[in-house]
Amino acid sequence: MISVRNLVKHYKVHSRPPGLAAAVRSVFRRSFQTVRAVDGISFEIQPGERVGFLGPNGAGKTTTLKMLSGLLRPTSGEARVAGFRPDARERDFLRSIMLVTGQKQQLLWDLPPAETFELNRAVYDVPRAEYRQTLDELVNLLDLSELIGKPTRQLSLGERMKCELAAALLHRPKVLFLDEPTIGLDVTMQAAVRSFIQSYNERTGATVILTSHYMDDVAALCPRVIVIDRGDLSFDGSLDALVRQIQPEKRVILRLSQPVERLAVERLGGRVISLSDAEAKLQVDGSRLRELVAAALAHLPIADLTVEDAPLEEVLAGLFARGRDRGRESAVAR
Numbered sequence: 644m645i646s647v648r649n650l651v652k653h654y655k656v657h658s659r660p661p662g663l664a665a666a667v668r669s670v671f672r673r674s675f676q677t678v679r680a681v682d683g684i685s686f687e688i689q690p691g692e693r694v695g696f697l698g699p700n701g702a703g704k705t706t707t708l709k710m711l712s713g714l715l716r717p718t719s720g721e722a723r724v725a726g727f728r729p730d731a732r733e734r735d736f737l738r739s740i741m742l743v744t745g746q747k748q749q750l751l752w753d754l755p756p757a758e759t760f761e762l763n764r765a766v767y768d769v770p771r772a773e774y775r776q777t778l779d780e781l782v783n784l785l786d787l788s789e790l791i792g793k794p795t796r797q798l799s800l801g802e803r804m805k806c807e808l809a810a811a812l813l814h815r816p817k818v819l820f821l822d823e824p825t826i827g828l829d830v831t832m833q834a835a836v837r838s839f840i841q842s843y844n845e846r847t848g849a850t851v852i853l854t855s856h857y858m859d860d861v862a863a864l865c866p867r868v869i870v871i872d873r874g875d876l877s878f879d880g881s882l883d884a885l886v887r888q889i890q891p892e893k894r895v896i897l898r899l900s901q902p903v904e905r906l907a908v909e910r911l912g913g914r915v916i917s918l919s920d921a922e923a924k925l926q927v928d929g930s931r932l933r934e935l936v937a938a939a940l941a942h943l944p945i946a947d948l949t950v951e952d953a954p955l956e957e958v959l960a961g962l963f964a965r966g967r968d969r970g971r972e973s974a975v976a977r
């Protein structure tokens with residue numbers, strides 16, 4: 644359904660040092676920097692897959708989605724989506740895909756969502772009967788009946804996001820690009836949006852590509868993840884395989900029956916995350932876990948002991964930090 648080969652997007656941005664003299668000089672001699680937002684990535688996505696794009700801020704995720712949805716022309720490389728070249732922006736292509744971003748809205752601010760829905764029906768030329776049926780389903784699934792008649796500006800962020808999703812899906816796109824669909828939503832609403840996306844995918848067989856900073860979104864929705872870091876693809880596989888590959892650290896929580904010295908906890912060998920009179924929290928490499936637990940039981944007054952995986956967010960932050968020393972920008976003077 645989606646095929647990407649050596650896709651590259653370089654932005655050329657005007658750059659000048661601070662100060663008035665530099666401002667004057669830049670009028671005569673402009674210098675530019677090339678930002679390598681996406682630097683030669685390749686992947687294939689089959690129909691009906693749900694794939695999560697992970698990566699730190701500025702990794703190139705949104706740029707990739709924009710190229711796949713035809714909003715940006717690649718600098719080089721090739722993308723095919725549903726049999727089309729996205730940058731040709733053919734009508735049938737635009738009818739097959741939808742890009743939903745959590746930060747930008749398509750609903751008209753002063754009108755009720757129902758009117759944007761009607762507008763989208765006309766734009767996408769959806770036959771009336773099909774439109775009614777899809778709308779009923781969406782209203783039902785997303786629990787929108789109370790919302791779609793109110794002016795958009797009166798809706799809460801979460802209510803708006805649900806209406807945004809409905810507006811995006813009325814023409815039943817075959818490929819759905821979701822850029823941070825749960826940004827700013829509370830936990831309950833995040834879960835509602837997530838379960839809706841999953842059921843839309845299961846019922847219609849649509850292909851879903853999602854970016855999110857919330858690991859819960861990706862863990863719940865995406866059997867497959869693609870990690871993009873500094874414009875490069877650094878992993879493509881299951882989330883489990885990614886976690887195994889990173890070999891995350893374990894977190895050990897020691898409930899103490901009496902206070903202990905910090906030094907005694909440090910001697911156990913892990914990294915001390917927090918220490919209070921009643922509890923010590925440490926993080927340790929998985930391979931050193933047994934040793935640390937044995938030492939803790941032997942030397943500290945332990946009332947209880949728990950071992951858990953380090954939070955996925957932190958594990959990934961560590962992975963991204965490792966790649967940080969690679970340079971990404973090259974200055975090009977003109």
Ligand SMILES: Nc1ncnc2c1ncn2[C@@H]1O[C@H](COP(=O)(O)OP(=O)(O)OP(=O)(O)O)[C@@H](O)[C@H]1O
Pocket residue numbers: 654655656678679680698699700701702703704705706707
């Ligand atoms: N229009 C633009 N002009 C110049 N540089 C840009 C432009 N859009 C994005 N960039 C740069 O390209 C890089 C990739 O940006 P992109 O928005 O694709 O990242 P992202 O992975 O989506 O980040 P985030 O998680 O913060 O949304 C960043 O360094 C960004 O500053």
